[in-house]
Amino acid sequence: MGKELSYLEAIREALAEEMRRDPKVFVLGEDVGAYGGAFGVTQGLYDEFGEMRVVDTPISESAIVGISIGASLRGYRPVAEMQFADFISCGFDQIVNQAATLRYRYGGRSAVPIVVRAPSGGNVGGGLYHSQNPEGWFIHRAGLRVVAPSTAYDAKGLLKAAIRDDNPVVYFEHKYLYRRVKGPVPDGDEIVPIGVAATRREGSDITLLTYGAMALPSLDAADRLAKEGVEVEVIDLRTLLPYDRDTIFRSLEKTSRIVIVHEDVKTLGLGAELAAVIAEERFDRLDAPVVRVTYPDTHCPFSHVLEAANLPNADTIADALRRVAAY
Amino acid sequence: MGKELSYLEAIREALAEEMRRDPKVFVLGEDVGAYGGAFGVTQGLYDEFGEMRVVDTPISESAIVGISIGASLRGYRPVAEMQFADFISCGFDQIVNQAATLRYRYGGRSAVPIVVRAPSGGNVGGGLYHSQNPEGWFIHRAGLRVVAPSTAYDAKGLLKAAIRDDNPVVYFEHKYLYRRVKGPVPDGDEIVPIGVAATRREGSDITLLTYGAMALPSLDAADRLAKEGVEVEVIDLRTLLPYDRDTIFRSLEKTSRIVIVHEDVKTLGLGAELAAVIAEERFDRLDAPVVRVTYPDTHCPFSHVLEAANLPNADTIADALRRVAAY
Amino acid sequence: MPPIKRTKFKLAPEQLLEMFYWLKLIRAFDERLSILVKQGKVRSGVYTGIGQEAIIVGTCYGLRREDFICPLHRDLGSFLMKGVEPRVMMSQMFGKVTGLSKGRDSALHSGVDELGIFGNTSMLGSNLPVAAGLALTFKMEKTDNVVIAYFGEGASNTGDFHEALNFAGVQQLPVVFICENNQYAYSVPSEKSMAIDDVADRAHGYGFDGVAINGNDVLAVYQATLGALARARGGDGPTLVECKTYRWHGHSEHDKAFYRTDEELAMWKSRDPIPTFTTYLRTRHVLDDAKQQEIEGKVKTTIDEAVDFAMNAADPAPEDAVTDLYA
Amino acid sequence: MPPIKRTKFKLAPEQLLEMFYWLKLIRAFDERLSILVKQGKVRSGVYTGIGQEAIIVGTCYGLRREDFICPLHRDLGSFLMKGVEPRVMMSQMFGKVTGLSKGRDSALHSGVDELGIFGNTSMLGSNLPVAAGLALTFKMEKTDNVVIAYFGEGASNTGDFHEALNFAGVQQLPVVFICENNQYAYSVPSEKSMAIDDVADRAHGYGFDGVAINGNDVLAVYQATLGALARARGGDGPTLVECKTYRWHGHSEHDKAFYRTDEELAMWKSRDPIPTFTTYLRTRHVLDDAKQQEIEGKVKTTIDEAVDFAMNAADPAPEDAVTDLYA
Numbered sequence A, B: 001m002g003k004e005l006s007y008l009e010a011i012r013e014a015l016a017e018e019m020r021r022d023p024k025v026f027v028l029g030e031d032v033g034a035y036g037g038a039f040g041v042t043q044g045l046y047d048e049f050g051e052m053r054v055v056d057t058p059i060s061e062s063a064i065v066g067i068s069i070g071a072s073l074r075g076y077r078p079v080a081e082m083q084f085a086d087f088i089s090c091g092f093d094q095i096v097n098q099a100a101t102l103r104y105r106y107g108g109r110s111a112v113p114i115v116v117r118a119p120s121g122g123n124v125g126g127g128l129y130h131s132q133n134p135e136g137w138f139i140h141r142a143g144l145r146v147v148a149p150s151t152a153y154d155a156k157g158l159l160k161a162a163i164r165d166d167n168p169v170v171y172f173e174h175k176y177l178y179r180r181v182k183g184p185v186p187d188g189d190e191i192v193p194i195g196v197a198a199t200r201r202e203g204s205d206i207t208l209l210t211y212g213a214m215a216l217p218s219l220d221a222a223d224r225l226a227k228e229g230v231e232v233e234v235i236d237l238r239t240l241l242p243y244d245r246d247t248i249f250r251s252l253e254k255t256s257r258i259v260i261v262h263e264d265v266k267t268l269g270l271g272a273e274l275a276a277v278i279a280e281e282r283f284d285r286l287d288a289p290v291v292r293v294t295y296p297d298t299h300c301p302f303s304h305v306l307e308a309a310n311l312p313n314a315d316t317i318a319d320a321l322r323r324v325a326a327y
Numbered sequence C, D: 001m002p003p004i005k006r007t008k009f010k011l012a013p014e015q016l017l018e019m020f021y022w023l024k025l026i027r028a029f030d031e032r033l034s035i036l037v038k039q040g041k042v043r044s045g046v047y048t049g050i051g052q053e054a055i056i057v058g059t060c061y062g063l064r065r066e067d068f069i070c071p072l073h074r075d076l077g078s079f080l081m082k083g084v085e086p087r088v089m090m091s092q093m094f095g096k097v098t099g100l101s102k103g104r105d106s107a108l109h110s111g112v113d114e115l116g117i118f119g120n121t122s123m124l125g126s127n128l129p130v131a132a133g134l135a136l137t138f139k140m141e142k143t144d145n146v147v148i149a150y151f152g153e154g155a156s157n158t159g160d161f162h163e164a165l166n167f168a169g170v171q172q173l174p175v176v177f178i179c180e181n182n183q184y185a186y187s188v189p190s191e192k193s194m195a196i197d198d199v200a201d202r203a204h205g206y207g208f209d210g211v212a213i214n215g216n217d218v219l220a221v222y223q224a225t226l227g228a229l230a231r232a233r234g235g236d237g238p239t240l241v242e243c244k245t246y247r248w249h250g251h252s253e254h255d256k257a258f259y260r261t262d263e264e265l266a267m268w269k270s271r272d273p274i275p276t277f278t279t280y281l282r283t284r285h286v287l288d289d290a291k292q293q294e295i296e297g298k299v300k301t302t303i304d305e306a307v308d309f310a311m312n313a314a315d316p317a318p319e320d321a322v323t324d325l326y327a
């Protein structure tokens, strides 16, 4: 396993390998063809697989998702690209109503094995409409699966799992990580299973739950706390729906303290659900309030000064950890 | 204040009075004109105000919202009707991206005073696409206000407040309540302010937080518990964004116990945020876990057997109250 | 608009009688549903296609099992023609376990992949991108199977209509778009929702042909569809066939349809597709009294049996409110 | 397609020179932005309209202050013509407090109600329903003000385009839809995103006229717009004017535009709207060396001053990341 790939290359490799393995896998979206996608994720696929398996679409997000659903009903496994996660709002109905409910209304007789890839997240100077973290809307919709890798390994392994999964999966790939994160990736048929979190760092004092780009400053903050004698267990959720209750609860048994970090806004971000479930089901295990470190309830501004003010970072995370440790 | 109106009539009266008061108020939507709307809410308005202020639109939810936004920028106060809240998914982008962000991206120099009325909720045999409670998606979006009245009084007063509010407001009116709930309504210029909860029943043992149609079984359950010696304070939130922290926290001071009841699904329903905020900011005030009684994480089935199985009711709420009381 | 393609066809007497049977059966199915609603036995929303049967029979008659249909709410008859047993379809309306949705939803909200039937959500227009996706797979496989996608003139004003037809045009997909133009979308007459006479004209904006035909003449519909199907099967892309028709009942069984005149209804009843076709068959001696009685008897038995079956079938078990959500 | 309306017009020499100034200023503004991006000084996404200036000048020149424009991403020049000072617009690109967004976003993402400028989100097509809403208010007020709404040929494939134009047609709104058909949507040539040659043809599906014209001829654009404006002001409803053009730069400044040939670009550069118009002015003796130098000097000073101003302006204060969200 000597090979190291960037997060972006890992996504591309997952696509290429799955397309080689299964002729029913194809990709579609705006500029995904000869151009290789706005970020270059699909580069090379058009040359290898041709225009019927790497389909350039018009600017029609709703149709992109709807077409994927139709193809999936005939046994295909479409991977649709939203050019930016922000534009997923334009394909919203097809995801939350068409895809998420089909199996249920069919009485279990069919399934919608589509993947919607959504490049999300800020810290790239994208402003209000190129920086969004819309995962909360989809976590709130039964019938979907939602994943958000933070490493090259998971980017590849989770995408393979998503493609093979029989349910509609919304796959959030964080733009900040595309070229900034590199690492080993799984080989061959190895996947990263949906629904399983990864413990990135063991610790006995506080459990930190995070995902996506926030894994990086979270680990930094944990390192700082270690120097102060506080051992933070950092859990990267990887799958947001269904999130990995077992891993979370097991860690809590050890630490009795929880901090949640995400880039999505606070109100009804995933942290709300995690905090609520913990407060409901593990009330007596908690020695301190469950603290959330998140984006404030506002939009992602363009100015780097403003954007930096909004993003959680190692400082703000470390502060929260200290507060919880001292409680 | 002898006059009693149904919940539905109260909405209609609010529209008529606001349209009389302010020539800039108008309504638009599918079948809202001569027909008076799918549920009859706008009946009579077409005759009184004519087709330029009661605008029948094509089946174009996205345009309905976008048109409202455009008109609002010229000082109008459009009230858009979604025929069913379920179809709000088709106008999603215009609400969450266009309306919710305009003031922010304009540097505070403009505003979007629109109201989107959305008949929501189940218990009416509507099945998957005529029963939804989509409020969670909008509570998760900064820049919006979200309200959900449960009485005729609030239906009228909150709609008037929403129309006069300078922000985009999503107004969830519960279909189950339309003709089943009757009561006095505010007169003249009296409104029900956005952001203020109503304490429906005082009690010192448990605080029950709810809204919309779930207020009814919640009050029933509270009555039952009273017979068992447990006094439940029932708070009807009325506004979901921003929810009324003060009233919630004040009640908690008394009771130290919280139960949350809503018809929206559990995962990232509003209850998640309420539970998280309480666990975060009032950890030491809690004597028991914050328990949520909600729709399970699934869709709203058509069969009355299945629908009844999913809906919270006085029995399931009373059970939760007993568990929390006994904790 | 180009002239209607005059495809030559010859139907054997048995085939004509089969068409007659379908017209009768579909009419009887909807008429019985209407009664069942009034009796309070069917609680589903019922949107009959009474008066529009020639469209379903004319478009479905030439289909193969492998071909896909994407029906709209008035097209329950197309489920029958494509192979769903009447008793199953009736069970679907009662929300019984023996229905396609197993009680999760009613009416068109379920499909059968093996029979080439897509069951849509309620969101008008949202079946059209799915139809494009299904057709895309036929193109990928280089088979000559086709997709028929139905929509009302009202639904032709949705964004999904536009995105789907545009994609179908670009990709020259094997899909036939059938517009059931019954002059009204709920209460709104088409002149208040579009500034054109023929929805067929919209096809030209997508690079393919549109034709407007008499939707109450089953043979005219059959002929126009044959031409469109031949084109689609031959790789020459989509066609839009607009069938002018009228619905006799209200939008749903609960709609009194005050928005139209008795004269208009009477005029259209005089164009009832069934007597017209009956006369055609009788003058050609394909049908005589005995044959007609036999067919009408078979229709009655079939519907009676279907209703009996559905009424005696089991309700789903409450536990099944949460199953069949994920694969 | 109906022939282009040959509206007679006469422009005084000063007016022609004004147009010349605007062409030059807009070109210079975008060219400077391009340099600033390469220098790393502007971090916003920059989508220049270089090569397309005739469209903005020809369409905006006849507008009143009260008229509204709804620009697309390449139309920063229209902000200038409608009255935003170059220094303010430049500040907007730098994300400074002196910009329209006060740093919250850049480029077209902010508007000025008093100047009749709507600033859209990034979601392509989503400005068109807003344009319809603005126009609806002009119709309500029976004024003869108009709205001009811009979109690319790529955006004409979005659902919002369809819903907006349909509504504008039904209501005969005073709006002129300007398609800037520059042959590409990002990397995708128009023949891969629509099966028609002229976007103008789509207008017929909405009951109004569409014309396709040479978008690189400022007087042709002016003339066609005049006709459309007259129609709109006179209560005769919308027109779609499709301006055929080409963008010289990549989609954004980061796009190398490998998807097109050097020959194609060279061909279109030979149709540069500015020299064509310069020759016109010179042969008519409206422009001479001295005048040209004077105008070019003024342009240079204006742009230099704007850049100086913007670069020296203050960044927003971090606290303002969360203000201006609610009214």
Ligand SMILES: Cc1ncc(C[n+]2csc(CCOP(=O)(O)OP(=O)(O)O)c2C)c(N)n1
Residues within 6 Å of the ligand: B030, B059, B060, B061, B083, B087, B090, C074, C122, C123, C124, C151, C152, C153, C154, C155, C156, C158, C180, C182, C184, C185, C186, C251
């Ligand atoms: C997106 C959406 N908006 C609104 C509705 C509510 N609705 C159901 S049927 C209908 C009228 C449909 O008219 P048309 O498409 O002409 O079909 P018809 O009922 O006339 O056959 C409306 C408005 C819906 N189902 N979906």
Ligand SMILES: Cc1ncc(C[n+]2csc(CCOP(=O)(O)OP(=O)(O)O)c2C)c(N)n1
Residues within 6 Å of the ligand: A030, A059, A061, A083, A087, A090, D074, D122, D123, D124, D151, D152, D153, D154, D155, D156, D158, D180, D182, D184, D185, D186, D251
């Ligand atoms: C709804 C939506 N989908 C995708 C994008 C990403 N995007 C930005 S510009 C663009 C191409 C636009 O092409 P066109 O409308 O022809 O305008 P042009 O850039 O050529 O002027 C794309 C795909 C977007 N902004 N909005």
Ligand SMILES: [Mg+2]
Residues within 6 Å of the ligand: C152, C153, C154, C180, C181, C182, C183, C184, C185, C186
């Ligand atoms: Mg209709």
Ligand SMILES: [Mg+2]
Residues within 6 Å of the ligand: D152, D153, D154, D180, D181, D182, D183, D184, D185, D186
């Ligand atoms: Mg373009």
